[in-house]
Amino acid sequence: MNILLVTRNFPPLLGGMERLNxxxxxxxxxxxxxxxxGPKGANTHVAHPERVIACPSTPVSVFLIHAAVKAVRSARRYRPCLIIAGSGVNALPAWLAAKASGTPWVVYLHGLDLVVDNILYQQIFLPIIRRADAWLVNSHATARLAIAAGLTANRLSILHPGVAIPETLPSNDDVRAWRKQHSFGNRPLLLSVGRLTKRKGLREFVLHALPTILVTHPKALLVVVGEEPHAALTSATIGINALRKAAYQTGTQESLKILGNLSDEELGLAYRAASVLVFPVLDIPNDVEGFGMVAIEAAAHGLPTVAFAVGGVPDAIGNGCSGCLIPPGDYPGMAKKSN
Structure with a gap:
């Protein structure tokens, strides 16, 4: 039996949805x-590269055109028992393939793809999403957004993202070598992982929490892994320069290190080297955090997360077990638990 997954959200593109798919x-x-x-280059990230039908990944409109043609052809050729759209923006090619082959289809929704403030998306993609035979959502928060958007509750299922537990964790020697490589010494590390969007709240963390943390732990270092997103549903980025400016405003520039994107191996070392993952997500109505996959990735490496209880984040963190949930906007509480 065959299944066809249609998604631009897949490596080599970077992000939580990409890893999830x-x-x-x-x-x-x-x-x-x-x-x-999926996107060009995906064949190097799968076990069966011969089953990848690649499309140009940028711009998104070009991907969707190529994906629609190739998904229809693939559905007719392979006769899948199910077609899955990996996110809301991929619903168009998945729907066309389902119509062409008479195949049931579902959409995996992640939160932002239900509420994004884009007229074209709301007028074209949401009506197509509503036509799916069923929907998967990544959290209880996304389920509520889906029902509010007109999706039928009894055809909707919550499927929390998961990650692979590492068979082995980096050794202490490897972690020390990684610290030495980046000149971190023995400084306590606060880690942030994710694309630099406004929703992630990192600028506000630097302004309102990091100075308080440094009073108690003056040698602490905020290590940022990630870059600005490219061709995302929302363009609300903070930018590296804005982050550095916030650090200069608070006199914390010597306690901020931006590493950009890391390989999976280096990210594993970062998780093991850090003391805590900080996830200070903002509560923005049209730019929601549907789950918080980075929190379970950190937990898989033994690293606890301190996060604001926003959107679907509470579904990703076992409060008091894999981390600590803080009321939204409580920066003193965030600073206290991050110490």
């Missing part, structure tokens, strides 16, 4: 012959 494909391959209509 990669894991989804891996799990599907345990039971099915799973085919992927």
């Amino acid at each position: 990669q894991y989804l494909l891996q799990e599907l391959e345990r039971e099915y012959d799973a085919y992927l209509v």
Whole structure:
């Protein structure tokens, strides 16, 4: 039996949804012959590269045009028992493929793809999403947004993202070598991982929490892993310069280190080297955090997360177990628990 996954959100593109769809494909391959209509370069990130039908990844409109044609052809050729759109923006090619082949189809929704403030998306993509036979959502918060957007509750299922537990963790020697490579010495590390969007709240953390933390731990260092997003649904980025400016405003510039994107191996070392992952997400109505996959990735490496209880984040953190949930906007509380 075949399954067809249609998604631009897949490596080599970076982000939580991209990693989630990669894991989804891996799990599907345990039971099915799973085919992927995805971005160029995806064949190097799968177990069966011969089952990848690649499309240009940028701009998004070009991907969707190519994906629509190739998804229709693939659905007719492979006759899948199910077609999955990996996110809301991929619903168009998945829907066309489903119509062309008479195949049931579902959409995996992540929060932002229900409420994004884009007229074209709201007028074209949301009506197509509503036509799906069923929907998967990544959290209880996203489920509420889906119902508010007109999706039928009894055809909607919550499927929390998961991650692979590392078979082995980096050794202490490897962690020390990584610290030495970046001149971190023995400084306590606060880690932030994710794309530099306004929603992640990192600028506000630097302005309102980091100075308080440094009073108690003057050698603490905020290590930022991630870059500005490219061709995302929302353009609300903070920018590296804005982050550095916030650090200069608070006199914390010597306690901020921006590493950009890291390989999976280096990210594993960062998780093991850090004392805590900070996830100070902002509560923005049209730019929601649907889950918080980075928190479970950190937990898989033994690193606790301190986060604001915003959007779907509470679904990703076991409060008092894998981390600590703080009321939204409580920066003194965030600083206290991050110490």
